[in-house]
Structures are given as structure tokens and as C-alpha cells.
Amino acid sequence: MTRTIKTAALALLLTASLGLAGCAEEDAKIVRVASKNFTENMLMAEMMARIAEEDGLAVQRAIPFGSSAETFEALKQGRIDVYPEYNGTGLVYLGQPPMTDGDAALARVRELYGALDLDWRERLGFSSDYVLVVRPEVAQAEGITRISDLAQLESVDFATDDTFVERPLDGLNPLVRRYGLRPGKILTYSLDEGGKDAIAQAVLEGDALVGELFRTDQQIDSFDLVVLEDDLTFFPVYEPSPLVRREALTRFPELGPALAKLENKLTADAMREMIAEVELEGRSVAAVAFDYLVASGLLQAASEAGDTGGTGADPLxxxxxxxxxxxxxxxxxxxxxxxxxxxxxxxxxxxxxxxxxxxxxxxxxxxxxxxxxxxxxxxxxxxxxxxxxxxxxxxxxxxxxxxxxxxxxxxxxxxxxxxxxxxxxxxxxxxxxxxxxxxxxxxxxxxxxxxxxxxxxxxxxxxxxxxxxxxxxxxxxxxxxxxxxxxxxxxxxxxxxxxxxxxxxxxxxxxxxxxxxxxxxxxxxxxxxxxxxxxxxxxxxxxxxxxxxxxxxxxxxxxxxxxxxxxxxxxxxxxxxxxxxxxxxxRPTLDEGPQPLVADPATSLINLVASLFLVWMVYLLVARPRRAPDQPSDIRITPARSADSTGE
Missing domain, CATH: 3.40.190.10 (Periplasmic binding protein-like II)
Known part of the structure; x- marks a missing residue:
């Protein structure tokens, strides 16, 4: 019996090991493409995934994966293989001073990230810089056209995404120190929960004076927001490139050439239009990215057999x-x-x-x-x-x-x-x-x-x-x-x-x-x-x-x-x-309050009988004279008469 149990256990263990090995082998054949948690990054990641699939690679998407820090950490740990990153952000990750020269910034991150076995591919063609925005009437009334103009105010209320307040070199606190600003209320919003719209709304409704956006965000044009000039060139250049694990490039020889097809294929205007399609028109990231790749000649429309990636719902x-x-x-x-x-x-x-x-x-x-x-x-x-x-x-x-x-x-x-x-x-x-x-x-x-x-x-x-x-x-x-x-x-x-x-x-x-x-x-x-x-x-x-x-x-x-x-x-x-x-x-609603008395005939009769019974009980206890104990009720008691009263 013992030998039988041992044999079964070994067989089970062997089967499980073979299964795990098979899963690991299967995972090794899949390129894992990820993105950060905002529309622009998701669009670029989807384009990378589509191009890789077009060249015969199996792709697993994590679009979106998480915040900047979370996505970068996942790449270092080998949980993902590639995602779009910005050279300016890459410098910040390693504590480097920001740069405004895109070529120099790319050369620097390539040098630094080589030690991490990570490879910066060629840039996609545009820069997505941070900008500060205000309402047009504020810009006109206060004479604010540059970030330096904010230093004249007693305090400045900001609306930003939650990652901007954390960035140690190009975030809110370094910005305030560089320009000598006096921050007041600071509202932060998660990019996972419509942060860009929330920032724009806070500025438009006067909850914040200044909002932080990307230059490519559709909210700037959609809501006529005024971009303040970065007159002290505080913000570095932010040019996106595919950031890839070198091990993935070795494992998938087709990946490098596939990503190279996207080199210089995107412009700031094109990205702004695509973001507007997603965020204003409600189209899916996959549909918008696919349409752009087809229009750019990088994909064949027929290969999708009519797939539009749309939501399938009628427009509202x-x-x-x-x-x-x-x-x-x-x-x-x-x-x-x-x-x-x-x-x-x-x-x-x-x-x-x-x-x-x-x-x-x-x-x-x-x-x-x-x-x-x-x-x-x-x-x-x-x-x-x-x-x-x-x-x-x-x-x-x-x-x-x-x-x-x-x-x-x-x-x-x-x-x-x-x-x-x-x-x-x-x-x-x-x-x-x-x-x-x-x-x-x-x-x-x-x-x-x-x-x-x-x-x-x-x-x-x-x-x-x-x-x-x-x-x-x-x-x-x-x-x-x-x-x-x-x-x-x-x-x-x-x-x-x-x-x-x-x-x-x-x-x-x-x-x-x-x-x-x-x-x-x-x-x-x-x-x-x-x-x-x-x-x-x-x-x-x-x-x-x-x-x-x-x-x-x-x-x-x-x-x-x-x-x-x-x-x-x-x-x-x-x-x-x-x-x-x-x-x-x-419309206002009223509480139910006390319920009205029910006036059906049966209930009324019962109430009448109960009332009469109570009256009769009161009469017995109070109004009717008390009787002597053990005395028949038909014997009358008369008072005795005195001798003087008889006249005898």
C-alpha cells in the first residue's frame, strides 16, 4: 500500500513538473508588451504590439500595466519585455540632471541603461513635454503668459496627476523651487481614473489656478486652455522610444526590426488627434492605433478582416x-x-x-x-x-x-x-x-x-x-x-x-x-x-x-x-x-412618516366594543356603590330608631 502511494505521488509530481515546464516554454515564446496608465502611452504600446504581431510574433498585452515607476520596475524584474518610455523620464529614474537636447538625452540613457541590460530603441518622432495650463480669462485678467509670472501671486493652487507630485527632479516640488513659487492648495488625481479630465475640470471650474498636462493632451485644445511658457527651461525633453530587455531582443530576433518600423512615424499633432479620438469620441485604443498604422502603410487593412476595434455601441x-x-x-x-x-x-x-x-x-x-x-x-x-x-x-x-x-x-x-x-x-x-x-x-x-x-x-x-x-x-x-x-x-x-x-x-x-x-x-x-x-x-x-x-x-x-x-x-x-x-x-421626496389610522368597518366595531368594555369596568370600580361582605343583595338595611323618636 505504501509503495502504491509513493508511486502515485511520484507520477503526480512528474506530471506537474512537465506541465510547469510546458507553461514556461510556452511563455518563453510570447512577447510581453506593456504600457503606462495614460492614453498616449497605451496608444504607442498597442502600435508596438500590432507591429510585432504583423511580423509573426505572439504577443501578450498588459495595456495598461501601471504607473511609471511600476512599469519600469516590472521591466527590470523581467515581468514584461518592452514598453514605451521617455528619455527625459529615463534620466530622472537614475537621478541624472534633466536635458533639453533630445539627441544628448538619448545617448545618455543608452549609456546608463546598458548596465541594466536594457536597450533604448530609436525615437518614435515627437516630444511629449510637461506643460502648465490656465484658463484664458485668467491669463488675460492676470497677465499670466509665463511660468515666471506665477511668482507674482501670493499663492498658486495646482491640479496635477498623482505621479507629478512624486517626481524628485522634474516634478511639482522641484518646479516650485526653481521658479520661486508659493504653492497653495494642491489637488492630485489618478491617471487610472480619468486624471487628465479631472485636472482640466479643476482648472476650468476655478478649483485650481494652474493645471499640469502633457503638450499632446487633447484637453488643451478641447477646452481652450492657455499653455504657459517654460521661460526658465525647467522641463526636460520627453521623447518616447521602445525600452526593451536585451534578453528579449536575443530571444526574439524579429522584435528589433519590428520596433524599428515605428521610428519617426509619429508626430505631436498626430498623437493629439489620436488621443482625442479615444478620450473625446470614445473609440478604443486598439481601434485608433490600428487605423493609424494602416494609414501610415505599416499594416495591411485586409489582414484585420474588417476589425475596427470599436466599442460596438451607438454613439451618444x-x-x-x-x-x-x-x-x-x-x-x-x-x-x-x-x-x-x-x-x-x-x-x-x-x-x-x-x-x-x-x-x-x-x-x-x-x-x-x-x-x-x-x-x-x-x-x-x-x-x-x-x-x-x-x-x-x-x-x-x-x-x-x-x-x-x-x-x-x-x-x-x-x-x-x-x-x-x-x-x-x-x-x-x-x-x-x-x-x-x-x-x-x-x-x-x-x-x-x-x-x-x-x-x-x-x-x-x-x-x-x-x-x-x-x-x-x-x-x-x-x-x-x-x-x-x-x-x-x-x-x-x-x-x-x-x-x-x-x-x-x-x-x-x-x-x-x-x-x-x-x-x-x-x-x-x-x-x-x-x-x-x-x-x-x-x-x-x-x-x-x-x-x-x-x-x-x-x-x-x-x-x-x-x-x-x-x-x-x-x-x-x-x-x-x-x-x-x-x-x-x-425631485425632493418625503419620509413616510406616521401611518394614517385604518378606518375599515370591522376594525371600527372592535374599537367600539373595546371602548364600551373599558367604560363598564370604570363604572364597576368607581361609580357603583360597594356592597357589604356576605350580605344578600335583596335585604335592605335601615337604621335603628331611638325610643324618643317613636312617641311611645
Missing amino acids: VVAMGELDSLAGPAGKAVRAARSVFPKRSVVVERAPNPLDLVTSGAARLAVSGVDSFYEVEGDSAVLTSPAEALGVLGFQVAHVITRQNGPASLAEVGKLGVGQAGSSSDRVARMALAGIGLTEVNVVSGQDAELGIQFEAMAKGLVDALFVMAPLGDTAVLELLEGSAFKLLPIQGWTEGNAPLRFSFLRQIQIPQGTYDGQTSAVETLGVQMVLAGPSGGREAFGAQGPGTTGTAATQPLPASTVLELSKALGSAEAVDPAAPAAAAL
Whole structure:
């Protein structure tokens, strides 16, 4: 019996050993390609993997693998074979001073990394430098164009990725020391969890003054961020190359020639466009990398037999106005949509009234002012749109703009340009004029949505003033008002009649002094809340409603859970304006509270009997006289009479 057990154990051990040997042999035939945890690096790694596969190599992907430090450590330990790395970062890893000369930096890392049996291949053709960014209005208002300009401020709030604060030579702390800055609040975000978008959002919303990005990041162009000049040349060059284990090059002779095909095949512009396809359009890294390699002649499209690498889901369309800038509330809507629908391609469509695209089914979401839910009928506004508000984006205000030598008040305007017919500017202008009784002002609308062209028409005297709905400090308005050639007219007399009742969603506000170039005092005007809107799930009675409000939208309403996710992603603590039809998930709910008494007949009869029983018990105990003990109840006791009382 003992011998049998030993024989079986040896056989089992031998089988396991052969299996492990087979696995090890199989693993030895696979090239392990990895990347860091951000889109640019993932795209380059996917290209390396595709090229290697095209040349007959079996590839195992770890895209993404982890942070810079984690990926580099995995390469040193032999857990991966190759990944894209930057020569500037390679110098930092070994404590070398940064270099701005790319050729010198590559030569230096090749020399240093040879001792680690790691090989730097040829560069891919572009440099992905660190940059600091600010909002355009901040750059203009504060006169900040260089990093050195930040030293004039009492403190600087930063938004960065979590690895930038750790870098000992080219990170946040060395930057602060080199430029003599006084850091204030520092917000850090993980690249694994949409860090680039979070950094841009923090800057756009004013949570941080300065953000740290890569020069190739799509957020710079998408949100009109201003890149500050590195006037002290603090940041080194960051040119990517494949960093490979020499042992892998020996084991896979085809790997070196395959990677060489990518030499100088990428440009900064091409990389920025690819990143935008992934992060803005929702395409997969694999699909975008494949398309670029095919377009560059490095892969044959037929070899993929129609593989597009796409998500397979229909695009999610977000409608917005022609003048809505992605640097403002509209950009917040796009970022929220991408966050809540990570597997959908998010597409932006422009329209005079974005709600029209939602109600027709052409868009799933819309960036809209609360005014868009209403139409003017007679002298009042009537709620007509079957859409509903899903969350708050911000606020936009009426800018009545004229030449410095133009009309002194809105009442003196003969022709008022309102931009595109059916736009928010057109709609609110007509409501504002009706509200203050300026019916003699001629409203001029057209088909051109270009704000610059509208300003040119005003400069030529074709209209006396422009009515523009935009957020405070809007980039386009800032640029056009620069130089003090124009001025803002107030909207006065709003509360003299019943306009606040007829147009309840238009709120009185002031444009603070100094918001625009040459604005020496606050300007009274009107504003309206901006919301993210979607198809309605059905509406309860809400004030005056016009035709079409009882129907259903062409698309199904969003689930309550999705509405709450979108509202949370927008990051606003402000509630939807009461004048707007809000999604049911956003409406306040009441606690159940004490339950009402049940009034069914059976229960009532039982309660009556119980009450009568209690009354009878009280009567027995209190009201009825007490009897003598052991005395029959029919014997009456009379008091004895005295002799004197008898008269005998």
C-alpha cells in the first residue's frame, strides 16, 4: 500500500513538473508588451504590439500595466519585455540632471541603461513635454503668459496627476523651487481614473489656478486652455522610444526590426488627434492605433478582416448651441457624459435649439438654458418642451453689446442683432423686450452663428447692438470685447411690471465690474440657469403648458440611477431652477412618516366594543356603590330608631 502511494505521488509530481515546464516554454515564446496608465502611452504600446504581431510574433498585452515607476520596475524584474518610455523620464529614474537636447538625452540613457541590460530603441518622432495650463480669462485678467509670472501671486493652487507630485527632479516640488513659487492648495488625481479630465475640470471650474498636462493632451485644445511658457527651461525633453530587455531582443530576433518600423512615424499633432479620438469620441485604443498604422502603410487593412476595434455601441449624442464653448458649461456636460457612459462614443452636435434634437430623438442629451423649455405665446411664456432637466451645468447671462459711441440705453436701440434664429440669444432677447415693454425694438435674426461675424455686422452699422447669451467671462466674448471698442448696455425696468411672473425663469443679476475690458461699473442684466437635459419620462401638471407637452419624447427617458450619476458627475450642489421641469429622480421626496389610522368597518366595531368594555369596568370600580361582605343583595338595611323618636 505504501509503495502504491509513493508511486502515485511520484507520477503526480512528474506530471506537474512537465506541465510547469510546458507553461514556461510556452511563455518563453510570447512577447510581453506593456504600457503606462495614460492614453498616449497605451496608444504607442498597442502600435508596438500590432507591429510585432504583423511580423509573426505572439504577443501578450498588459495595456495598461501601471504607473511609471511600476512599469519600469516590472521591466527590470523581467515581468514584461518592452514598453514605451521617455528619455527625459529615463534620466530622472537614475537621478541624472534633466536635458533639453533630445539627441544628448538619448545617448545618455543608452549609456546608463546598458548596465541594466536594457536597450533604448530609436525615437518614435515627437516630444511629449510637461506643460502648465490656465484658463484664458485668467491669463488675460492676470497677465499670466509665463511660468515666471506665477511668482507674482501670493499663492498658486495646482491640479496635477498623482505621479507629478512624486517626481524628485522634474516634478511639482522641484518646479516650485526653481521658479520661486508659493504653492497653495494642491489637488492630485489618478491617471487610472480619468486624471487628465479631472485636472482640466479643476482648472476650468476655478478649483485650481494652474493645471499640469502633457503638450499632446487633447484637453488643451478641447477646452481652450492657455499653455504657459517654460521661460526658465525647467522641463526636460520627453521623447518616447521602445525600452526593451536585451534578453528579449536575443530571444526574439524579429522584435528589433519590428520596433524599428515605428521610428519617426509619429508626430505631436498626430498623437493629439489620436488621443482625442479615444478620450473625446470614445473609440478604443486598439481601434485608433490600428487605423493609424494602416494609414501610415505599416499594416495591411485586409489582414484585420474588417476589425475596427470599436466599442460596438451607438454613439451618444450631446446637443449644444452654436456658441457653446467646451471651455464652459458645455464642456462639463461632455465630461459628465463620458464619465457615466465610458463604453459609448460621445459625439457633439450643434443646433440653434439643442432641445429640438432631444425631442426628435436625434440626441440623447442637450446643453440648454431653462428658457429653451418655453415659448412666447401672447405676452407670456408657456412651457412647451417635453424634455426635462437632469442636472445643473451653470448660468448664462444676457450681454447687450454696442459700440462705445452707440446707443446709451436699450430703449435707444433700433435694430438688435440676436444671432441665429431660434437660438437662446434670439429667444431670451424677445422675452426680455416683451417683459420691459420695448416692442418698438426691431429684432434681427439670421442663419449665421459666428459671433465674430455678428460683431463685424455691428461694427458696420447693420445693427445697433447685439444680444448674446453666454456664461460670465466667456472666452469668445472676452476676446471680442478686448480693447474697449465696445460697451455693455444694462437691461433695466424688469420689476416695474409683472415680467418676473410672466417670465419666471429669467433672473435679475449683475455683471461684476471689471469682468470685461474697459467695464468700469457693474451692469444690470438678466440670466438663466443652464442644465443638462434629456427626454422626459412624463410630466405632472406644472403651470401653464402648451401643445405637445403631454406626449412622449422620441427616445426613452434615462433611468433614475443614470440621472443621479449624471447629476453627481456634473459636480454642482445647486438644485434645478423651480421653473424647469426636473427629472423625477431629482425631485425632493418625503419620509413616510406616521401611518394614517385604518378606518375599515370591522376594525371600527372592535374599537367600539373595546371602548364600551373599558367604560363598564370604570363604572364597576368607581361609580357603583360597594356592597357589604356576605350580605344578600335583596335585604335592605335601615337604621335603628331611638325610643324618643317613636312617641311611645
